[in-house]
Amino acid sequence: MKQYGELKPSERILMGPGPSNVDPVVLRAMSAPILGHLDPEFLVIMNDTMELLRYVFQTKNQLTMAMPGTGSAGMETVLANMIEEGDKVIVCVNGVFGGRMQDICQRLKADVTTISAPFGKIIDLDDIKDALDKTGAKYVAIVHAETSTGVLQPIEEVSKLCKQYDAMLLVDCVTSLAGCELKIDEWGIDAAYSGTQKCISCPPGLAPVTFNERAQKVINNRKTKVPIWYLDLTMIQNYWGQQRSYHHTAPISMNYAFREALRLIYEEGLENRFARHELNSQALKSGLEAMGLKMWAQEGHRLPMLTSAVIPEGIDDVAARKYLLERFGIEIGGGLGEGKGKVWRIGTMGYTCNEKNILLFLTSLESALKAQGYKIEAGIGAATAMEVYAKK
Numbered sequence: 001m002k003q004y005g006e007l008k009p010s011e012r013i014l015m016g017p018g019p020s021n022v023d024p025v026v027l028r029a030m031s032a033p034i035l036g037h038l039d040p041e042f043l044v045i046m047n048d049t050m051e052l053l054r055y056v057f058q059t060k061n062q063l064t065m066a067m068p069g070t071g072s073a074g075m076e077t078v079l080a081n082m083i084e085e086g087d088k089v090i091v092c093v094n095g096v097f098g099g100r101m102q103d104i105c106q107r108l109k110a111d112v113t114t115i116s117a118p119f120g121k122i123i124d125l126d127d128i129k130d131a132l133d134k135t136g137a138k139y140v141a142i143v144h145a146e147t148s149t150g151v152l153q154p155i156e157e158v159s160k161l162c163k164q165y166d167a168m169l170l171v172d173c174v175t176s177l178a179g180c181e182l183k184i185d186e187w188g189i190d191a192a193y194s195g196t197q198k199c200i201s202c203p204p205g206l207a208p209v210t211f212n213e214r215a216q217k218v219i220n221n222r223k224t225k226v227p228i229w230y231l232d233l234t235m236i237q238n239y240w241g242q243q244r245s246y247h248h249t250a251p252i253s254m255n256y257a258f259r260e261a262l263r264l265i266y267e268e269g270l271e272n273r274f275a276r277h278e279l280n281s282q283a284l285k286s287g288l289e290a291m292g293l294k295m296w297a298q299e300g301h302r303l304p305m306l307t308s309a310v311i312p313e314g315i316d317d318v319a320a321r322k323y324l325l326e327r328f329g330i331e332i333g334g335g336l337g338e339g340k341g342k343v344w345r346i347g348t349m350g351y352t353c354n355e356k357n358i359l360l361f362l363t364s365l366e367s368a369l370k371a372q373g374y375k376i377e378a379g380i381g382a383a384t385a386m387e388v389y390a391k392k
């Protein structure tokens with residue numbers, strides 16, 4: 001008979017595009033006793049979660065909750081509930097996740113107009129304006145933080161345009177939520193979704209979503225049924241709302257973890273959290289540049305929670321990442337889509353995002369590069385990063 005040893009995953013430093021490391025407080029919450037999904041105690045946990053999530057999304061939206069599934073389930077929830085067959089949708093694609101939105105919109109048989117920008121660049125506002133002029137689209141769908149490229153898209157101006165043309169704005173906040181400024185209400189975002197395993201630093205498994213009243217009206221006045229039963233908010237909102245009617249069994253332990261992860265964010269405070277991501281990302285970027293690496297994302301629009309760096313010429317991508325993982329237990333991401341084999345994606349998300357990890361990473365990367373014959377001044381990356389910390 002085959003023997004199966006006890007499960008013992010290694011401790012990793014997760015500096016890829018997600019998942020990020022998880023605070024032990026959050027992990028412990030997952031081993032708490034299971035409550036029934038209609039237990040009054042669990043309903044209190046759900047209410048706390050919705051309140052905390054509104055804080056993190058910076059919104060008063062009533063319909064703010066966590067869907068089962070990862071970030072992509074959030075994407076599908078927002079798109080499948082808002083869009084009906086034939087609806088005109090402008091989808092902005094400057095990376096893999098914009099491409100995924102486009103794919104889902106097409107599957108929903110929307111009338112899709114795609115605006116693109118090269119990977120590594122932001123979407124041009126004039127292109128959105130032209131498309132709105134030409135199509136009179138009902139929706140604009142856009143990614144706030146493109147994790148495949150490391151680009152941060154300014155959303156406020158896009159929102160102003162949408163208001164001008166009376167289009168509704170649907171935003172992917174999977175990587176941006178809890179890592180950089182994101183104001184759902186103030187920026188006029190109609191519907192947004194995220195994931196738990198990026199800057200929220202919770203295990204992957206839930207997808208926070210939020211819809212304003214206008215979006216909620218659209219959902220409740222659909223002419224056709226939402227084509228996906230499992231993610232149909234017209235039914236699920238009755239579980240998270242007053243009626244508490246059963247739709248599917250809530251993933252209890254995931255909800256515990258999520259509640260605790262949100263509580264930790266609330267304790268830290270959003271502003272402090274954003275500042276922490278900004279500082280560590282600056283230290284990382286300065287260190288990498290001092291080591292001779294070039295940034296891939298457009299200057300002025302670089303993410304604070306994910307840095308895309310061009311792999312130096314002559315360096316074997318896979319071998320270097322394997323070296324980091326095996327020797328130092330550090331995971332970073334390879335390129336995705338157009339960036340494959342060309343860039344590394346280095347995450348500084350949530351719980352992982354601290355000085356200790358940045359300095360260890362820069363030193364470890366130096367070792368990995370030197371192992372492949374890369375010429376580099378000893379300690380220059382970490383030393384440069386330390387200067388950034390010292391100035392703070």
Ligand SMILES: *Cc1c(COP(=O)(O)O)cnc(C)c1O
Binds near residue numbers: 173
């Ligand atoms: C990670 C990510 C997704 C997909 O989330 P999964 O949890 O992998 O399903 C979608 N959009 C962006 C911007 C992401 O970074």
